[in-house]
Amino acid sequence: MEAPARVTLTSTRIFRPLASTIALKVVMAVTGLVLFGFVIGHMIGNLQVYLPRGADGVWALDAYGKFLHEIGHGGAIWIARAGLLAALAMHIAAAWTLTRRSLDARPVGYRQWKAKQSTYASRTMRISGPLIFLFVVYHLLHLTIGSVHPDYIQLGVHHNVTTGLAQPLAGGVYVIAMLGLGIHLYHGIWSLMQTLGLAHPRHERLRRAIAAVSSALVVLGNVSIPIAALCGWLPV
Amino acid sequence: MKIKLNVWRQRSRAEAGSFESYAADDVSEDMSFLEMLDVVNERLTTEGKDPIAFDHDCREGICGSCSIVIDGRPHGPKDRTTACQLHMRSFPDGAEITLEPWRAGAFPIVKDLVVDRSAFDRIIQAGGFVSVPTGSAVDGNALPIEKENADLAMDAAACIGCGACVAACPNASAMLFTSAKISQLALLPQGQPERWRRVLSMVETMDEEGFGSCTNHGECMAACPKSISLDNIARMNRDWMRAALRSGRRAGSTTESAAD
């Protein structure tokens, strides 16, 4: 039999199962879950941009940023960064390998193909994902390193956000990126439950609901910030 | 009724294929889709042309032979209906219908609309069985089976191995077919002794055959003439993870022995 076995990870006996499609899907799902967790946490943190200065005249968001940089003598954040980076890298690597396999699996396409069950979100994972990635890169230069920020102040997080996102261009990028993220998560979250086998006929509706609600929350929460900034509703 | 067909013609696996158009003017709406093709083929033959090759046998939706993508849907527009059970009344008079073979690297084209689905047989060979040599069985009622599980197993076992799931999947993935067999046996006591080695081995063979990976689109279930459920895929994923954890070390050798 001709078996176009594309050995992607390793083919040594013990690790062979890791080359399996399902292994890679599990990696996608777990890393996806980690990234999702970060996005939620990060959003909650960011929403503090709506809070006023504290008694000591320090913006809540700045205090929060400072706190993040200082816990564990500044070590924690690096650990977190390492973890995130690893997750993202694995997520992307797995997505890349699986996508390659899937493209190879249909060398000749259809003249006509009608979708029946798949969603817009499910069909665009491979676009929304990279979009998010590009956004993150831009976002880091913008608010973490500050190189593309008009007037960046170290640890002046509140200032950086309010001024940075008040610019129509930057703000626009954020709004669009958040919609992309929402779409990615809408399928992603349902999909990861399926991948991790958290499926039961009775809970099908529930799973759809979880995916819809959580991705909606992420979009609304995040999008509100650039919009508020653009409209100048943020406390300055 | 009159219809126009755009059919994928390809003389052999090696040769290149292309679409050809045929007109059928004497179609009755009571004809089955394959009977319509019979009529077209009769005419082509008498005109000395090469008739359209397509797989079929039972013509009652159970053997899984027929395999035509009709207007962008495997088995055509009607839900839970194989191409052989589809009737021309499902199409408007004057319709223009496109016929394509299952498209997947793992299903090489044999001729026209006929593809080679032996990859499915090899997936079953990798573990889609209970190793119970003839004569070694206990009495049929010696293992009572919860009716709910028996019914779920039957739902999964209804798969006719047609391959429409692969044809419909944007990733040409065989997860639905493979998971149906794995679920059937995983749900029954008879399947337990080999449960873990089975899932590892069958999934590995599925990969080796060059099917794509599932991103949970759900097109397979929508195209499946027996509406095999996506829950089977979730169940297979679950079993695979447990198996990989349980026997991560033995996995290599397990798949070896089941594959040789």
Next chain:
Amino acid sequence: MKLDPTIPAGPLETKWDRHQLEMKLVSPANKRKYRVIVVGTGLAGASAAATMAESGYQVSAYCFQDSPRRAHSIAAQGGINAAKNYQNDGDSVYRLFYDTIKGGDFRAREANVYRLAQTSMKIIDQCVAQGVPFAREYGGVLANRSFGGAQVSRTFYARGQTGQQLLLGAYSALQRMVGLGRVRMFARHEMLELIVVNGVARGIVTRDLVSGEVRSHVADAVVLATGGYGNVFYLSTNAKGCNTTANWRAYKHGAAFANPCFTQIHPTCIPVSGDYQSKLTLMSESLRNDGRIWVPKQQGDKRQPQTIPEDERDYYLERKYPSYGNLAPRDIASRAAKEACDSGRGVGRTGLGVYLDFASAIERLGEPVIRERYGNLFEMYERITAENPYTTPMRIFPATHYTMGGLWVDYNLMSTIPGLHVIGEANFSDHGANRLGASALMQGLADGYFILPHTIGHWLATAKLEDVTTDHPAVKAAEAAVAARTQRLLSIGGKRTAASFHRELGQIIWDECGLARNASGLKSALERLPKLREEFWHDLNVPGDGAGLNQSLERAGRVADFLELGELMCLDALKREESCGGHFRVEHQTEDGEALRDDERFCHVAAWEYAGDDRDPIRHTEPLRFDFVNLAQRSYK
């Protein structure tokens, strides 16, 4: 030709055990030295190939479909019988044996049928162990239904897909052996010749349907499990590919063909809708439990059925057979339907159909109950006919369904060609002149799992087999024959397609050798068929060449053999001057239209020997002795 059934002596109950003791065995170590060819991967072939491979033989298996899983057995719906007596309703091996003998109208061998009944229980156990999801009760035990007019519930089923589930069980066992390299599977290969060396079957010649390559395979024993020949009627409930080619090759090499005219016609199929019709779809007989069968009293009444008043309807089964009514046996119900249509009272556009009416049942039980009982059947009917059976009566018509006739085999399932074994529907063995519902699956699996694997050992252990390689002259001759035949089919260059000849053949067989047969009709058929065959070989048109996939060529070869078989059927029907089971000679019936057997002259198996293309075949007989049951006349009044 000598027909020796080799039936073991002794009481019925111990014949098989005793025989197993007396048969020579092949020692486990030696088994792997023997090669066995199994043609066909239906229930019979797949179970036999898997079981023989498990016990150590080198097996190679063949089917013309793209996968062994698609054999026609997959289509069986109703169920499989076994004398388990789980329902405690008085079933027993002996009752199953007796029902089968009686159902077959006393034209089957006692010893074989008893062995079948004995084996039936092990089949269920084996299938359950393989993971076949038979229907279960809430207590977790196996469910049963009563089927085909049996008075006990002995039928095991898996929804409406029993054949599929049983076949997938056998297929999985076969695939396991393929995976372990103990069976070599040749899918999309068609057997076109039998290789006979010095009177012994030693192999087959196949055509690779994809590459067109003609190749010979030699072995120490050959098994045919190639199914029935119902498609000789063109329209039947059989899958399109079902054919008689393998059996016919064997017949021409000297394997006797037994009772070719014994065919079964099923009363409840969806009627023909037009001349493009390619096959007929069976609907479960269970429908007759609640449906009432009728036709309008006056001829050519084209009114909507609902508008025809009660007193203008003829519920002919209830009228003729008051006690059984709509549940009269298959052959009787089928014949009555044909008579109604012949008398010009048939319904539907073609006039070939009768009503199966659920109106009164729906009135009595309510639609939900009916939906619950027959929902999926009604759905299937509507899918095909676009009529809603809840509101308009169904239209049904009889269709060829099963062929009891087949290659003659002895108690060891070996044909008159030493080394050639025949199992499943392809042989003639256990159903006599009429098969009971849910008994074919049982027979196929009994032959394959539990009988042939033992009896073939006896053959291999006792036969003196010379070494044969693929360059033996007999092998070369067989290959040449296939090449010549293929070439001949391709080079006729006429105008008509194989299908058109097949259709014409089917019409003749259906009219003259179908539900009711009579001497003059059979004689006229015997005059028309040779002419049709002549025309076939002069005006056939097969496009393309033999070098690759050529479905027209496959079709043509099969039709060519059907044309010859059809003649033998008519001849057999003509010579059997009695009525029994599915064979109804209008000259031989009781005053109330019952089949009238002639046990004096015809209590025997008729086995036909091929005598050359230009000579009439020779009719041999195997007398049937009934030492344990006494012959009774069926009556369903």
